[in-house]
Amino acid sequence: MKIEDKKHLWWLSSDNSIAQEQLNLLFKHSLNANYTVIIGTLFIIYFLFNTATHLSLISWGVTMCLLAIVRILLAKNSHFGSSEKNQQLAKSYLLLTFFMGCIWALLPILFFDSDLVGGGFIVIIFMIATSGIIILSSILIITPAYIIPPLMTLAYSYYTQDNNGQFIAIAIAFIALPLFLRSAITYNSYILYTLNLSAHLKKSLALEQHNKKTLEQQNSAIKEQSLVLQEAQRKAEHASQAKSQFLSHMSHELRTPLNAILGFSQLLELDKEQFDHTQQDNIQEILNASRHLLDLINEILDLAKIESGKLEISKTHVPVNDLLQTCIQLISPQMNERKITLTDNITVQNLTVFTDPQRFKQILINLLSNAVKYNRKQGTIILDAKTNEHGRLCLSISDTGNGLSQEEINTLFTPFNRLHSAHEVDGTGIGLVISKHLIELMGGSIGVQSTVGQGSTFWIKFS
Numbered sequence: 001m002k003i004e005d006k007k008h009l010w011w012l013s014s015d016n017s018i019a020q021e022q023l024n025l026l027f028k029h030s031l032n033a034n035y036t037v038i039i040g041t042l043f044i045i046y047f048l049f050n051t052a053t054h055l056s057l058i059s060w061g062v063t064m065c066l067l068a069i070v071r072i073l074l075a076k077n078s079h080f081g082s083s084e085k086n087q088q089l090a091k092s093y094l095l096l097t098f099f100m101g102c103i104w105a106l107l108p109i110l111f112f113d114s115d116l117v118g119g120g121f122i123v124i125i126f127m128i129a130t131s132g133i134i135i136l137s138s139i140l141i142i143t144p145a146y147i148i149p150p151l152m153t154l155a156y157s158y159y160t161q162d163n164n165g166q167f168i169a170i171a172i173a174f175i176a177l178p179l180f181l182r183s184a185i186t187y188n189s190y191i192l193y194t195l196n197l198s199a200h201l202k203k204s205l206a207l208e209q210h211n212k213k214t215l216e217q218q219n220s221a222i223k224e225q226s227l228v229l230q231e232a233q234r235k236a237e238h239a240s241q242a243k244s245q246f247l248s249h250m251s252h253e254l255r256t257p258l259n260a261i262l263g264f265s266q267l268l269e270l271d272k273e274q275f276d277h278t279q280q281d282n283i284q285e286i287l288n289a290s291r292h293l294l295d296l297i298n299e300i301l302d303l304a305k306i307e308s309g310k311l312e313i314s315k316t317h318v319p320v321n322d323l324l325q326t327c328i329q330l331i332s333p334q335m336n337e338r339k340i341t342l343t344d345n346i347t348v349q350n351l352t353v354f355t356d357p358q359r360f361k362q363i364l365i366n367l368l369s370n371a372v373k374y375n376r377k378q379g380t381i382i383l384d385a386k387t388n389e390h391g392r393l394c395l396s397i398s399d400t401g402n403g404l405s406q407e408e409i410n411t412l413f414t415p416f417n418r419l420h421s422a423h424e425v426d427g428t429g430i431g432l433v434i435s436k437h438l439i440e441l442m443g444g445s446i447g448v449q450s451t452v453g454q455g456s457t458f459w460i461k462f463s
Contacts, residue, residue, distance in 0.1 A: 041068070060449065071093060101150060265286045316355075317352050341375075341381070345385065367397045444463055
């Protein structure tokens with residue numbers, strides 16, 4: 001049996017915690033009332049000892065005292081917090097309270113004659129004094145269970161005895177009954193209100209403590225994660241610095257023997273008439289491989305400087321026309337070899353940008369070189385410039401090559417990641433990465449729009 005069982009709840013609150021507190025109040029606060037019953041019973045025995053039959057009086061007194069003692073034992077043996085045990089005890093307590101009211105009801109019938117006007121008053125006085133109506137009101141039904149049997153006795157005496165004093169007693173008792181019940185109901189409402197408020201405060205406090213504990217756990221978890229992230233960031237930065245230092249050191253170390261190879265190859269090229277055709281081709285292969293390796297080393301050095309934060313940017317007002325024409329002249333041999341046609345719509349605009357001229361030139365050469373290498377033979381390159389709605393200058397370089405898929409675009413700016421379509425094209429795989437870093441260092445941005453089979457357009461925007 002549990003408090004949640006509704007068929008056992010007609011005499012308790014429907015709230016489990018409040019019903020438990022009602023039972024606790026009943027057992028805690030009714031002890032003094034039962035002690036008073038025993039004292040009152042002994043007083044009545046003493047008062048009536050010379051006028052009533054001793055056997056009847058003692059039997060009545062012993063019964064009353066036994067009922068009070070059993071109620072005391074029930075209250076003392078209650079297990080606060082065990083709702084099932086306390087409900088059983090409370091039901092037994094209610095039944096004993098009704099029996100005690102009946103024993104009180106026998107008092108005027110057994111021991112007071114019809115001429116004793118005070119008989120009814122004595123019953124009422126002791127009933128009120130010992131019942132602890134206010135105390136017992138924690139469970140409202142116990143109050144009427146206690147006072148109704150004596151009132152029935154008074155009503156019975158009214159019909160069987162013709163006595164004005166008895167009539168007055170019963171009249172007063174029934175007038176007082178609504179007042180007693182009203183007091184019990186009022187106090188019961190006050191108890192329930194207090195218990196409801198206490199339960200609400202307890203729940204609020206428990207929720208606040210739970211939220212505080214949860215917040216502390218979250219803060220602790222956040223601190224731990226922050227420490228982990230800081231340690232991971234520290235390790236990553238250390239690894240990045242170590243990598244940059246390694247690349248820088250190795251690049252410098254590789255340059256020394258490479259310069260020697262490149263120098264001797266150029267000397268051999270000057271005397272190529274002394275060699276046969278096969279030997280001349282071998283010399284050219286050495287030169288091409290050396291230049292390619294030198295370009296790779298230079299780009300690795302640039303990337304290492306960028307990642308280590310050691311690359312310096314010096315911005316100034318740069319005429320786009322002069323710089324662009326220089327870049328076009330540098331890639332003209334490649335265009336002529338592949339018979340690429342270039343349409344320049346930028347020079348006629350006579351533009352000026354605020355940027356680092358050396359790094360801007362490096363970006364343009366990289367983009368123009370890619371537009372040639374990844375274009376089809378006899379293709380077209382279109383250079384254009386426009387200003388967007390935010391006043392930012394945008395330069396675009398379009399080609400008529402094979403174009404890029406979205407998957408290829410997503411990995412385009414990853415170091416050393418060369419596209420499947422570029423396996424037969426010379427390159428290092430880090431030119432676009434360096435260009436992206438450089439334009440972002442100068443406050444701009446770079447991007448691409450491409451359609452497979454139609455070509456690509458790379459653009460750079462300036463702040």
